[in-house]
Every structure is written in C-alpha cells, then in structure tokens.
Amino acid sequence: MEKRPVILVVDDEGYTRKLLSKLLGSLGYDVLTAVDGPEALRKFEASVADLVMLDQRMPGMDGLTVLRRIKELDPAVAVIMMTGYGTVEEAVKAMKLGAYDYLAKPFDNVDEVELTVKRALKDKFLSDENRYLKERLDESLSFDAVVGRSKAMRRIIDLIKKVAPLDSTVLLHGETGTGKELIAQTIHQNSPRASRRFVAVNCGSLSESLLESTLFGYEKGAFTGAVKTTTGYFEAADGGTLFLDEITGTSLKLQTSLLRVLQEREFTRLGDTVRRKTDFRLITAANVPMEEEIAAGRFREDLYYRINVIPIEIPPLRERREDIALLARYFLDRFREKLGKDVGPFTAGALAAMEAYEWRGNVRELENMVERVVALKGSGPIDAADLPPHVTGRGGAQDAAAPESYSAMPFQEAKETFERLYIEDVLKRVDGNVSKAAEITGIRRQNLYLKLKKYGLR
Structure with a gap:
C-alpha cells in the first residue's frame, strides 16, 4: 500500500x-x-x-x-x-x-x-x-552482471533466475566481499518490483539507535538532533525491495521490532503514534553462520525462520578459482573504460599469480586491486610485476610479516601493509565475524568497517 x-x-x-x-x-x-x-x-x-x-x-x-x-x-x-x-x-x-x-x-x-x-x-x-x-541507470543490472563460469556460480545464477520473479524472502549467506549486494540488486532488477526502489542498509555498520531511526524514520523532535521529519527505509522501500546486509549485526531489541514489521506489514515512525502500512520484498544477508548466532543467543530463531525462506549460499572466491581470470578481465574492461586507460590485457603470469592468491577479501578485493593496477599502469600488457606485492608473493603475508621487508617501503605504505595483513589475519581467525574482530583488535566496529572498505576486505 x-x-x-x-x-x-x-x-x-x-x-x-x-x-x-x-x-x-x-x-x-x-x-x-x-x-x-x-x-x-x-x-x-x-x-x-x-x-x-x-x-x-x-x-x-x-x-x-x-x-x-x-x-x-x-x-x-x-x-x-x-x-x-x-x-x-x-x-x-x-x-x-x-x-x-x-x-x-x-x-x-x-x-x-x-x-x-x-x-x-x-x-x-x-x-x-x-x-x-x-x-x-548506470547501476542497472542483468543476470550477466553476476560473473562466473564455475559450477557453483552457474547454480547460483540458475537459482536467482528462478527466484527473481517471485516475491519470496531471500537470505544470502557468504563471506564478506563475495558479492551479496550485487546478487540482491540483480534479483530486484529482474523482479516485478524493478521499477520501484532498491534500498540497501548495512546493519552491522550502524549503532542500534541509528539503525532504528534509519529503518523506521522519525518525527521532528523525536530525539536530540531530529530537526526535521524524515522517512525511514521501511517507507522508502514501499513497493520495492529492502536489502538488509549483515543482519546478524542487529540487536535482539531491533530484531523483535523487525519481526513485528514483517508480520504486520506496518510500522510507526519514532516519536509518532500513526501506524503506516508498507509493502516491500525483503532480502537479507549474513557473513557468519546463522545457526551459531542463534545458539549463542544473539539472533532470534523465529526471525531466522521468517527470513530464511529461500537461502542462497555464495562460495568464497578461493573455492572457485576458475572464476578469477574471468572476473579480472571483466573488471579490467570496466576500469579501462571508466578511467580512460589503454592498458592490458593480463599476461599469463599475472593471471597465474591472481589464481594462486587466497583473496580473503573475495571479489571486492579483486575488484579494488584491478582498479588500482589500471589507475597506476601507464600502458601495455599487465604483468605479474604490475600487481601488488602481497598478491604475487613478493610482499605476501610471510614476507611482509618480517621487519626487514618494511624497511624498503615508505612509512605510510609499510604502515598500511601491516594494518591490512593484521586485520586480514584477525578476520580469518574469527571466520569473518566483524564484531568479534572489533573486540580483538580494539578498533570500534564502525571504524573497522571503514578500514575493511579501504583495503578491499569487504
């Protein structure tokens, strides 16, 4: 409505x-x-x-x-x-x-x-x-935007083709950077709701109060700083699709409120008493095992059953290495056009180095690396020597961890190399759980998200 x-x-x-x-x-x-x-x-x-x-x-x-x-x-x-x-x-x-x-x-x-x-x-x-x-318009998608020739990706593409025309709730699960939002956008763009809005919010990057006001909206004076009545995402997504990324980052209190909205298809702005109807398709995503979150008491089981109507598991890039060269060429074409650079193609040595690398940041890390290479390369083919040292092994985790390897770098580069490898290692230890990584590193979760984005790890 x-x-x-x-x-x-x-x-x-x-x-x-x-x-x-x-x-x-x-x-x-x-x-x-x-x-x-x-x-x-x-x-x-x-x-x-x-x-x-x-x-x-x-x-x-x-x-x-x-x-x-x-x-x-x-x-x-x-x-x-x-x-x-x-x-x-x-x-x-x-x-x-x-x-x-x-x-x-x-x-x-x-x-x-x-x-x-x-x-x-x-x-x-x-x-x-x-x-x-x-x-x-520039972001309009087709199924072709989900790039992959591996069996796993072909299965996912076939599944989202079946799911897109429906109105069922979808739960995407995969590590950070595997392309969950891209798949959510693709489902929306190929659905009957394609002409209406696709509204995305990263639940894990916002505090409880900010996420609540973002979703529900608020009346002027509802809280300190509410200087103007503002519509929330429940209202903005009416008739379209709402994508809640990292839904396990929500508090139990907010999960209860979300469950009520999904059951009743109504909500109330903060500071208001008027109940408003909304009609959106919900797509959620998580990068940690939902069953573990439920067992630990951090996620409501009834909400999980409500959002887990059609689950789609997205494998990490290291488990579908046959897609790496295809994705690298796809990003190369995109950034050559975007940056107006006449560079490429990748040499066999460059492709071999990329296929051997672990890509803990998955597709997003690969995308960011290709953009960096295109931006810095003058012209001609892209060889392994043009790739960042940590990708080729010239400055990988083992070498970069050695103090003598930093002395050859400018201070800022050495600092950022250590920081990226440190965060990457912590994320690996906690299976990509950003909240746990924030506790271990002592970095505020919102700041950690910024660093993940900076280093292409999310």
Whole structure:
C-alpha cells in the first residue's frame, strides 16, 4: 500500500484553509495547514509534503518569498500558487521561481482545483521516479552482471533466475566481499518490483539507535538532533525491495521490532503514534553462520525462520578459482573504460599469480586491486610485476610479516601493509565475524568497517 500524499495549504484566510482541507481530505490526501509564511516554512521543514498550495498575498512574508525558500529546501516539491489578485506578471514570476501552476480565488469550480492537484502530484511522482531511475541507470543490472563460469556460480545464477520473479524472502549467506549486494540488486532488477526502489542498509555498520531511526524514520523532535521529519527505509522501500546486509549485526531489541514489521506489514515512525502500512520484498544477508548466532543467543530463531525462506549460499572466491581470470578481465574492461586507460590485457603470469592468491577479501578485493593496477599502469600488457606485492608473493603475508621487508617501503605504505595483513589475519581467525574482530583488535566496529572498505576486505 502506497503512502498517502501530503499537501500543505498556506493561506491567511480561514475559509480557504477549511475548504481545501475538507476537499483534499475527501480525496484521500493528508492535509497540513499554515496561516502565514513563517509557519509554512516551519511545517514544511518538519514534514514530508509532496505538494504546497500557497497563497500569493499574505501579511508579512509574501507568497513569492515563501515559494523561493521552499524551493531552496526541496527543489522537487510541487507548488501551486493561489491568489484573488492575480496578474500575468505575478504568474510569470511564480513560474520562473518553480511554481507548478496558478489557481485564481475564489474557487468557482472545485473540479478544476481537484484536477490541478491530481495533475501536479502525478507529474511530481513521475519526476521523482524518473530521477530515481536515472540515478540507477548506470547501476542497472542483468543476470550477466553476476560473473562466473564455475559450477557453483552457474547454480547460483540458475537459482536467482528462478527466484527473481517471485516475491519470496531471500537470505544470502557468504563471506564478506563475495558479492551479496550485487546478487540482491540483480534479483530486484529482474523482479516485478524493478521499477520501484532498491534500498540497501548495512546493519552491522550502524549503532542500534541509528539503525532504528534509519529503518523506521522519525518525527521532528523525536530525539536530540531530529530537526526535521524524515522517512525511514521501511517507507522508502514501499513497493520495492529492502536489502538488509549483515543482519546478524542487529540487536535482539531491533530484531523483535523487525519481526513485528514483517508480520504486520506496518510500522510507526519514532516519536509518532500513526501506524503506516508498507509493502516491500525483503532480502537479507549474513557473513557468519546463522545457526551459531542463534545458539549463542544473539539472533532470534523465529526471525531466522521468517527470513530464511529461500537461502542462497555464495562460495568464497578461493573455492572457485576458475572464476578469477574471468572476473579480472571483466573488471579490467570496466576500469579501462571508466578511467580512460589503454592498458592490458593480463599476461599469463599475472593471471597465474591472481589464481594462486587466497583473496580473503573475495571479489571486492579483486575488484579494488584491478582498479588500482589500471589507475597506476601507464600502458601495455599487465604483468605479474604490475600487481601488488602481497598478491604475487613478493610482499605476501610471510614476507611482509618480517621487519626487514618494511624497511624498503615508505612509512605510510609499510604502515598500511601491516594494518591490512593484521586485520586480514584477525578476520580469518574469527571466520569473518566483524564484531568479534572489533573486540580483538580494539578498533570500534564502525571504524573497522571503514578500514575493511579501504583495503578491499569487504
């Protein structure tokens, strides 16, 4: 169920406010009212209005000033100007400032008001959708984006082709960097919900309070720092797909709230009492064994059964080495085009070195390495000597751990090499569990996520 459009009516005449509130309310819209410019701006900042019906002439701040301020706050909002003293010159000024249309008062024909409002909202939502699709155009995916020729990847591709047209909940499991979000995006882009939003959030990288406000949204004043009413991801994903990565990073309290939303398909913004309906397809992902999390009391068993309708296991890159050369060439083509570089192809020696490397950061580590090589390579074929030392073994874990190997490096490179290898080793010991790695290293979890991303380990 889609959310009801919100309309803010701004007029110093009580009769006009009452008339429009009754008319628009009967048409199924949520209506807010303001008597002057300052109140209108306050309510606009605190709301998520889709349309503003704005009186041209009001005491104090006039309509054109309010229009200008509103457009500065949200250029996408639709504004219909209203006046009983309309002139062509005023209408032209309003249109230049971004007004959608102009209505003359008194409203002799309420059908005209209704049609103008419907047209403005339709065009506004169409514009929003086009803007969203344009933003996603470069990221639009097909099944071809899931690259692999190994038996394991062919099985996964066949499975997501079967799953995509359905509306069933999917649980992706695999190590960090194996491409879980890419597969989630591919499922969405090939589903009946493809024209609506794909909303992704990494549960493990956010604190409990921040994740709660991100998912549920909040009203102005709900907590310190809540200066504006903000829609959450449950609302933003309505009609589309919500992807919750590293779902084991959620607290038991938040798991209980999430289970309730999945059962009832309703939620309440923080600081609000209004229950709102939402309809999204849920895809979740985890990089640690869910059964162990349940046994340890860190994850609710009933929520696990709710999200584990269609499980998909994604193997680490080191277990499908036949995909490494294919992926490396795929990333090489992408970054050559992106960076405008005439480099490549990979030599047999370079491919052999990559296929021998462990890739603890999986596909993401390989992708980041190829981008780095393309960026630094002048031209010509890419040989093993062009690859980072830790990949070829010239500065691998054993060599780099020796103090004498660092003395040949600049300080910053030596520091980063040690840090990457140290974090990689800790992650290996805890089977990729970022929370455990944060405890062992003494690095705050949010900061550890940044380092994982920096070094291509997630």
